[in-house]
Amino acid sequence: MANDRSTSPATPESAPPQGEGYRWQTWGHRHASEPTQVFAPRNAAEVQHLVAEAAAAGSQLKVVGASRSSSAIAQPTDRMLSLANLVGATEVNATAGTVTFWAGTTVQHANKILASYGLAFENLGRLGQQTLAGAVSTGTHGTGLGYGIFSTQVLSLQLVTSTGELIECSETHNEEIFRAALVGLGALGVIVSLTFRVVPMFRVHAVERGHQLKTIVHSFAERSAGADHYEFAWYPGSHTVRTRRLTRLPLLTEGYMPPSARISQARRYGRDYALSNGLFEAASLVGSKWPAAQATVNKVANFARTNRRYADLAPAVFVVDRRVQQNTMEYAFDLTEFESVMGDVQRALEKTQVSPSFPLVVTTSAADDLPLSPAFGRPTVYISAREYWRNDAAHFFDTLEEVFTAHGGRPHWGQEHSLTAADLARLYPGFSSFAELREEMDPEGIFLNPYLRRVLMR
Secondary structure, eight states, X not given: XXXXXXXXXXXXXXXXXXXXXXXXXXXXXXXXXOOSEEEOOSSHHHHHHHHHHHHHHTOOEEEESSOOOSSSTTOOSSEEEEOTTOOSEEEXXXXXXXXXXXXXXXXXXXXXXXXXXTEXXXXXXXXXXXXXXXXXXXXXXXXXXXXXXXXXXXXXXXXXXXXXXXXXXXXXXXXXXXXXXXXXXXXXXXXXXXXXXXXXXXXXXXXXXXXXXXXXXXXXXXXXXXXXXXXXXXXXTOSEEEEEEEEEEOOOSTTOOOXXXXXXXXXXXXXXXXXXXXXXXXXXXXXXXXXXXXXXXXXXXXXXXXXXXXXXXXXXXXXXXXXXXXXXXXXXXXXXXXXXXXXXXXXXXXXXXXXXXXXXXXXXXOOBOOTTOTTBTSOEEEEEEEEETTSOOHHHHHHHHHHHHHTTOEEOTTSXXXXXXXXXXXXXXXHXXXXXXXXXXXXXXXXXXXXXXXXXXX
């Protein structure tokens, strides 16, 4: 597929779909709106035309990917631009280890394309349904102190600005815009394509085990430093956790697979899908109907996840096919704060006796220098809390956020939080510079919505 490198606005060959009464909502049903019009451009030139047209009309234009964020970061209040048609790879250079994708390509789709060339992303988060642009713009991450957030794998990107201009951004072209756009919240323009640094396909060996909570909390930083990738999940109220240690391995001899591997692999896929989706959906529904039963349901769910070891291609281990709809809150902390944060989290949840339907998940990433990255300037630990979409998560999230903010936590941009621009300016050294750049690039606020005004404008 050839990439469209046109830099001047062009009228679409045929009118993009326009929504009448279309309803947008987040995956967890937490936020919803009805955009006035819905557009699905097929190339960069059509994006340029739509942005220029919105600017001329004095309208807002919000880009929407897969809507997997729990926050209202992508909520359209006027015109909505869907990335549904901007999918696929436009350029693959296996020798150089670079691949360019259209911005609307999902992580799952990108993984399949890369695998066909014997390539892979060096690290990934659990969610495969996100678009690449959405994952980059919100600071999505995997786990591992030796690896940065997903955005750090981007070498360059194409961005349509508020004037309809298409610009190239990288470390050598528009460098300030490039670094800001890597966690740009969709506030600087419309990302239409991204070029990633990729690596040869590799395997990952996973070890999942049960441990005592106090043991893991005390040794988490040390264990994380000693592993390629390390994380754990904990149901509040329980004294045990489920740890997951991942070790990177080379590929086996081409075509080789141990005789028992295919049966083992099929059993693992079947179990993961059944437990993480079908049975977990049913258990969560029970908890939403009878809250008093949730603690018991959680004990059963925790017991069902036995110790195991397995190895597979990296994308199959990193990414989970997550189907149960949920709302999420996640905060990031300096790794040195972890024991203190977790101690306060335990005490706060014990007082409230909250029994969420999902476990808290703890992961890490390397420090980086991206202005709005939650990992800016420090090795980072993340604590992610989720709740089934039918349950009211307000009390649970409020309780956690009180602890998280007391420890200077930085919220995940794509997840629920109540912080404002004044709060965030104290957490990010580069916040003011980013806000000034956004004002310079989009003085009329074409790409803003209520969420972005709250978190970016003081």
